[in-house]
């Protein structure tokens with residue numbers, strides 16, 4: 001089974017469906033984020049599932065009070081999303097509101113440089129939150145493999161480590177898998193390349209070689 005997740009950050013429905021169709025053979029799941037949801041609407045979720053048969057992860061990074069998180073998450077799960085990504089820093093009640101409705105991935109440390117300013121100092125607390133709530137998985141930065149190892153070492157064994165930041169942001173497949181990632185998320189290196197299918201295939205082969 002593949003451990004590659006495509007971050008499908010395009011606006012247009014047609015383009016999204018075409019890239020999903022071309023790359024599906026090499027993917028574990030498709031991640032949709034605000035650009036695609038704003039550009040094409042929630043209806044893109046069931047369409048992607050029907051087109052590819054793959055699970056869909058809604059990368060909403062929910063960060064609201066429990067009631068609002070619940071109002072949003074219920075519609076997105078209802079639309080067919082298999083997983084939702086939620087922020088942990090808003091507290092366990094807000095995360096629980098999402099987890100009660102479906103499979104959840106908690107952000108414990110983001111991949112961009114700015115994550116060092118506010119998120120990294122609270123990563124330990126977010127790992128503790130994840131260990132207490134036992135979500136499907138957590139987000140850890142492929143751009144900092146040493147942080148992926150650290151997060152993996154502190155996390156309960158069953159919780160998956162999902163790592164964005166491979167490719168365009170500088171993260172390397174081999175390093176992040178060696179550090180303990182279960183899944184890698186790749187966006188621009190696939191969808192913005194001249195040949196998304198070939199790019200997905202190459203990354204898939206690399207993942208297979210390291211797994």
Ligand code: NUP
Nearest residue numbers: 007033110111164165168169186187188
């Ligand atoms: O820490 C995070 N970093 C990150 O890049 C958490 C995320 N969810 N993402 C998302 O992963 C980001 O919003 C985008 O959808 C994808 C990475 O895309 P790319 O940098 O490979 O193009």
